Amino acid sequence: MMRNSRIVSRLIKIAGKEKVFSSPEDLFCYSYDGTFLSVVPGVVVRPASTREVAAILSLASAEGVPVVPRGAGTGLSGGAVPVEGSIVLDLTAMDRILEIDTADMLAVVEPGVVTARLHRAVEEKGLFYPPDPSSSSVSTIGGNIAECAGGPRGLKYGVTRDYVLGLEVVLAGGEVVMCGGRTVKNSSGYDLTGLFVGSEGTLGVVTRAVLRLIPKPEARQTLRADFKAIEQAAEAITAVLGAGVVPSALELMDDVTIRCVENYLHTGLPLDVEAILLVEVDGPESTLAEQAGLIASLCIEHGAERVRVAQTRKEEAELWRARKAVSPAVVQVKPTKISEDATVPRSQVPALIRAIKEIARRYRLTIAIFGHAGDGNLHPNLLVDKGDPDEMARAEEAIKEIFQAALSLGGTLSGEHGVGLLKAPFMELEFGPCGMAAMKKIKESFDPFGILNPGKIFGRI
């Protein structure tokens, strides 16, 4: 509970009684995000406007109370897990789509807008907002920006960063800054917009975003290719991209994942292959058959056992059903799944998969690997039982080794989930002491008193 009931009453003055929660039960409900971590905050407030956010931050900095911004709480690195005694800033009440401009092809939104709602709203106008984290039906734009969320479309269309034109951000002291704007090009001054994207709520609170939109692709087509060896799948991917075709999605499932899904769905997935690739192309209707045909023949040339091209919407849905079932399927094996997102240059995907399989064997763990093979962003999921301390300890060691493997292959700790609390201990491995010192300087100049989401990225102090 908040030590200082004065802060609670000041917050009530700012946001109104019904927007401030301080009972132990309500606080408990804000103690977690999509990870297994939890810390109970001091108070929760749901501001309704930039002005209220500014007033809350200026109060917090005057009192030296930490503030933890929060969207839907689906983060997978612990970014929205509170700090003890902190103010949780639940931004989901700020959920207006303020503008969809078809001439300038942009949208102006508040941070609490749910990603899928934006997708629907712009698609109704023939436009397209590509970033599509699998959590998009619930995640918020604010959370997407703060984590630089990606998704299957990353290969062709890029990630959240590539669609943020401008931001309104409230700084630690309550100052409101505007950065970027409504233009696609912008080379004036430092790229503050770029700095805030992926900053996990440690540099400022996003209260408004100008997002770039593109024309909606006319149509899409999906195919599936099964490979006896991971290497063949990787070669096929290289060949496809080398031929000048950029699929809008290129998803891979490894043998463990395939087995989990088949046990769950019973749709006749092949159990004698090492990898399944799901490939989607999009664009003008007239070009799709040719693109899909080319991909199919390249896959076969590189050793695919079989290739199936979806001919109808129904067949397409059937092909994707297997990929969509991965999450529920893997938890049938063990109750807890720890989802990582180590990412390597595309050419190193087979090497990373081999390394992870070796780690799984050594630590006697089940690890299902799937993810966005086209951009090197894999999701090794450790399937464990939270109630088994020995297994959890082995999992922790295994995760360390996975990070090391990804880094030694020229990759990064996180492709799209961010660092948060879970990956903070490994940051120095990736950036070295000088890199960390540079980041700390940036953090200190924006947040001299360290009230904004402390402990995230840099670790608990």
Next chain:
Amino acid sequence: MLENNEEVRYQVNRCSRCGSCREVCPVFLQAGSEPWVARARVQLAGAALEGQLPFSRRFGEIMDACLLCRACVAHCPNGVRVDELVLWARAEAVRRKGLSPARMVLLRGALPSRRKLALISRMAALCQRASILKNFRGMKLPAFHTLPFTHLYRPAGLKKPSFTVAYFVGCMTQYVYHQSGRAVLKVLEQNNVQVLLAGSGCCGMPALAAGDLKTARLLARRNVENFKKLGADFVVTDCATCGEMLKLYGRLLGDEEAGELAARVQDITFFLVHTGGFHEGKVRVPLVVTYHDPCHLKRGQGVYLEPRKILAGIAGLTLVEMPRSDACCGLAGSFGFTHRELSQKILRAKIENIRATGAQAVVTGCPSCRLQLASGLAGEGAALPVFHTVELLALSYGG
């Protein structure tokens, strides 16, 4: 029903906290903040189980604000039984702290007594004749009857019936929607099914939902004994909620006899389509209708194709599906009265979807939904009638 702490813990641990339930939980979608979503209820139940949080008043409020609609369960990638965790939490709170005085009167005093329920209905009916009690807490009430259904109607004796069924007349049909009960009798008789009236009392769902296991078991036991005496092939009901509850008797009472009986309970539409069979009517019913899936029928009993199949066979009738036909109507027993504002918001979304279809009438399979929908439809715009599926089938039989 979760039998012990281990089962509760197992369900809590299955929750990966992914937050996907934020997309579908109707209470959360209206209320907007985390405590009102399924994920929070699961986590709170876990905390209470492990003694990290007490069964406080606020805890009770959050658990009470659940419709038990199971939208979350159907959507959850891990299949967490949120509804059962909520029921466990409510029952555990009652076990530790007892029932509130108001619930004591309602659940232990009135609910188990058929005489008192009949009296309440009679008084309500008399008041309504004097133009009072047409509304309750802002909800437009349907007309109550002075006499219960089972006093007024008797099934005909058939010579060589193909089946004999016990018809469980739920409270809502008993005291409010006689037309639905009459349709059940007519349709079954015309299809050569002998009906026996189970001199029914409450099924016990209101007690179970309030965490009052004692009353729920008492009522369940009584109904089981009743059915045993009748010795029918099947038990049918026209109330989705009663149907789901009767099917729970085996686990609620934990004995084989009750389990065996529960296995023979069928919703009327399921019985007609799969068990008894039915013939199509000769009379045209020229209506454009839309169908609302009751939570207790679709997710509770897996019955949603059957009513549509029946409607499809009625000449002249057109079914226009509404978007999200299986979204909860927001009544959920007493929720509609205890959480008035939330319930109304959920209802409004439903009514908008109904009106957008341009249908002339709404069809559903649960009298509680019917009550709520009729109240919502009586607001602005044309007041559309609400029917039970079998009523339209009965209409097509003519006479």
